[in-house]
Amino acid sequence: MTDANRLLHLTLALALLAATSCSNSIEDDVNLLYEGGAKAQEARQRLSRARPIDTRSLIEAFRDTRHPAYVRLDLGAALVLLFEREENRRVLYILIEAIADREAEIRAAIAETLRGLRPPEAVGPLLHQFVRETDDRVRVAILAALEEITVEDGPEPFSWHLNTDLLATEERPDDKLRFTRALQQVLLETVSDSLRTRSLEWLELLADEKAAEAWRWLEKGDRRWAARELIAARDMVPDSKNLNWQLGHLYYRMGERRKALTTLREAGLLIAAAALPTKPRMDGDLSDTAWLSATPTTDFFRCEWSGRASPDTARTELLLGYHQGDLYVGYRAFEDSTAALTALAVESDDRAIARDDGIELFLDVDHDQITYYHVAANSLAAVTDQFNSGNSRLGDLQWDGGVEAAAKVSDGEWSLELRLPAHRMGNRRITAGDIWGFNAARIRTSDEFSYAQWAPTYGSAHRPDRFGYLLFD
Numbered sequence: 001m002t003d004a005n006r007l008l009h010l011t012l013a014l015a016l017l018a019a020t021s022c023s024n025s026i027e028d029d030v031n032l033l034y035e036g037g038a039k040a041q042e043a044r045q046r047l048s049r050a051r052p053i054d055t056r057s058l059i060e061a062f063r064d065t066r067h068p069a070y071v072r073l074d075l076g077a078a079l080v081l082l083f084e085r086e087e088n089r090r091v092l093y094i095l096i097e098a099i100a101d102r103e104a105e106i107r108a109a110i111a112e113t114l115r116g117l118r119p120p121e122a123v124g125p126l127l128h129q130f131v132r133e134t135d136d137r138v139r140v141a142i143l144a145a146l147e148e149i150t151v152e153d154g155p156e157p158f159s160w161h162l163n164t165d166l167l168a169t170e171e172r173p174d175d176k177l178r179f180t181r182a183l184q185q186v187l188l189e190t191v192s193d194s195l196r197t198r199s200l201e202w203l204e205l206l207a208d209e210k211a212a213e214a215w216r217w218l219e220k221g222d223r224r225w226a227a228r229e230l231i232a233a234r235d236m237v238p239d240s241k242n243l244n245w246q247l248g249h250l251y252y253r254m255g256e257r258r259k260a261l262t263t264l265r266e267a268g269l270l271i272a273a274a275a276l277p278t279k280p281r282m283d284g285d286l287s288d289t290a291w292l293s294a295t296p297t298t299d300f301f302r303c304e305w306s307g308r309a310s311p312d313t314a315r316t317e318l319l320l321g322y323h324q325g326d327l328y329v330g331y332r333a334f335e336d337s338t339a340a341l342t343a344l345a346v347e348s349d350d351r352a353i354a355r356d357d358g359i360e361l362f363l364d365v366d367h368d369q370i371t372y373y374h375v376a377a378n379s380l381a382a383v384t385d386q387f388n389s390g391n392s393r394l395g396d397l398q399w400d401g402g403v404e405a406a407a408k409v410s411d412g413e414w415s416l417e418l419r420l421p422a423h424r425m426g427n428r429r430i431t432a433g434d435i436w437g438f439n440a441a442r443i444r445t446s447d448e449f450s451y452a453q454w455a456p457t458y459g460s461a462h463r464p465d466r467f468g469y470l471l472f473d
Contacts, residue, residue, distance in 0.1 A: 026050075026057040033071045047078035052086055059094050069105045076106070080113055096122045099142075104135040111141035115148045123149060123166045127175045131182045136192045143198040159305045159459050162205055180206050184236070197308075200237065204307040207236040211246050223254050241301070241309040241456050245269050245466070252469075261471065268299050269455055269468045271438060273320040276328060284381070284408030286319065286330045286415050294319040294330065300442055300452040305459040312452035316442050322422075322430045322472055329418040331359045335446060338379075338409050342445040345382045349397045353377070353384050357445050359416060362467055364437025365425045369465045372437065373401060373425050379414050381407040393462045401425065430472055438470035 029043035050058055061067065062075040076098065083091040096119070098110045107129065114122045123146065130142045150162040168176040183206075186199040214229035230250050234243040244267035251260035264270035272295070280290040296317040301309040319330035335341070345353035358378035365373065374395055375385045383403045386395035404419040422430045440454045441461055453461065455468030 026054055026061055030061050030067065030071060030075070033074050034068075044074055044078075047074065048081050050078050050082050052082075052088070055082065055086075055088060055091065058082065059091070062094065062098075065102065069103045072103070072106060073109055076109060076113070080117075083117075092117070092119060092121070096125050099125050099129045104138055107133075107135070107138045108141045111138060111145045115141070115145035118149045120149060120166060124169075124172050124175060127167065127172075127179050131178050136195045139186070140192070140195050140198055143195075143202060146202075147198075154305065154459075156305075156460055164205065164209060176206070180236070201306065201308045203237045204240055204242060207233045207240065207243055208307055210236065211243060214246075214250065218250065218253070226250060227254070241267060241269065242307055242458065245455070245468070248469070261469070264469050270471055271297055271318075271320060271454065271468060272471050272473050273322050273327065274473055275432065276321040276323040279323050279326075280321075280328055280330070280417060282404055282406045282417050282419060284406040284415050284417050286332060286417065290323075291319055291321065291330055294321045296330075296332075297454060300454055301456045303441070303451045303453050303457065303459070303461055307458060309456040309458075312442070312450070314442065314444055314450070314452065316452065318440055318454065320470070325422050325430055327363075327420040327422055327430065329359075329361065329416075329420070329440075331416040331418070331440075332413055333357070333359075333415070333442060333444070334413045336412070337446075338411065338414050340446055341379050341409065341414065343378050343380045343382070345378055345384065346380060347382065349384045349386075350382065351384065353382060354443070355445070355449075356382075356443065357414075358443045359418075360441040360443065360461070361418075361420075362437075362439040362441075362461070362464070363420075363425060363470075364464045364467055365422075365428045367435060367437050369437060369467070372464045372467070373399070374462075375401060375403055375418070375420065376443075377403075377405045377407075377416055377418060379407050379409055379416070381405040381416065383418075388462065388464075393460075432472055434472045436470040436472075437464055437467035439467045 029047050032039045032043035058075060058079055062072055062079055079091050079095060095110060095113060099107055101107050126142050126146055130139060133139050133142065147162060150164065150166050151160050152163050154160045167179060183199045183203050186195060210233035211230055214226045214233060217229060218226035227250060230247050234240065234247050237243055244263060248260045248264035248267065248269065251263060261270055274293045276290050276293060278290045280288045296319050298317055300312040300316050302312050304310060315334040317332040321328045341357045343356050345356055353376050356378035358376055361375040363373045371389050374388050375383065377383045383405050385399060385401040385403055386397045387399035388395035401424045402421045405416065407414065407416045422428050442452045444450045457463040457466040
């Protein structure tokens with residue numbers, strides 16, 4: 001035998017010996033995992049340092065369903081660490097395969113693992129498992145994983161959106177439809193709150209995509225098909241603020257005013273300003289009889305980068321009325337204690353007011369969904385007002401709305417009255433039946449900063465294209 005052949009045989013023998021040794025080592029550590037205690041912890045530490053040569057043995061042990069779930073979870077954790085070090089695609093595919101494991105505990109852990117790894121290849125298997133899954137915890141973990149894998153940065157700072165193109169490909173053309181139906185089925189079942197919430201968020205997203213198609217039909221001039229598509233989108237999530245707003249706005253764009261106002265009113269996205277019999281006393285006290293004809297609005301929603309409107313927990317009341325060409329706003333904010341109210345702004349047009357406890361008003365008086373007037377006031381009745389064009393929050397502070405304000409602070413609540421002369425806003429005059437784009441927001445600083453809106457704008461408050469409707473009765 002030549003020296004070269006002896007060297008080759010020696011190399012192969014050493015490799016076989018190493019492989020056998022490593023295999024035995026994995027097997028020994030698996031046995032120690034059964035025992036628990038300090039020895040099991042030492043085994044976990046060794047498994048976490050598994051080398052590429054250990055891959056096959058580790059995979060075989062993980063896939064061996066004779067091992068109990070707690071042992072296989074430790075093996076799965078070791079595989080994840082091995083993949084992160086070596087990026088072995090085979091290991092990744094073994095992990096993805098395990099989303100269909102017979103043990104719910106394993107499936108949930110794998111979904112959480114894939115959420116962290118974010119492999120696009122996992123989307124199809126995750127969708128298929130969700131369709132047939134019955135365990136709530138696993139379904140929640142799958143939806144969270146799908147969200148993380150498909151998430152992309154949005155056009156605004158701190159915004160994001162989901163790339164649903166990943167949900168269906170040429171190889172999987174029906175996956176998105178099957179996923180949608182599975183989400184709808186979830187809402188018919190008695191499920192955990194977390195599963196219901198995540199399912200609704202996903203349905204909102206998918207319904208919004210369908211709504212986008214409706215607007216394209218409108219651009220093509222097919223009003224009938226546009227309405228049909230938007231109704232179908234709304235029916236996917238009947239209580240959706242977003243979809244009901246779009247349907248009402250579609251009717252309004254099509255000249256079907258009655259349908260539009262009915263849809264928006266039922267969805268809580270139409271607010272009425274009552275014709276006040278007399279001018280309210282501007283003292284911040286809303287007990288004035290002039291306000292008796294105004295119905296308070298109490299539903300406010302957190303301003304979040306989400307398609308699903310989440311109710312705000314703080315109690316707020318908003319009243320709107322008009323008298324002799326002036327718009328009057330009554331505002332009452334309830335607090336456990338008003339001792340900690342923030343009021344930094346004391347002069348007009350001080351942008352520091354954005355950090356105070358206060359109210360913001362957005363008025364698109366010609367309803368062009370581009371230009372609007374922005375008024376803010378705090379608990380000291382300090383006011384800032386500006387004219388905005390487009391979606392920028394920094395408007396023209398040179399505009400003077402002639403806003404009059406009065407505030408009253410008492411234990412457990414504070415209130416504000418505002419008078420806005422309509423003629424200062426583009427020489428508009430208020431007439432019964434007029435419709436403006438409108439929104440109101442509450443800024444709250446107690447405990448932690450929060451921002452709530454009457455009409456959700458889904459991330460940025462300065463979106464005149466998503467303001468609610470103000471009707472002058």
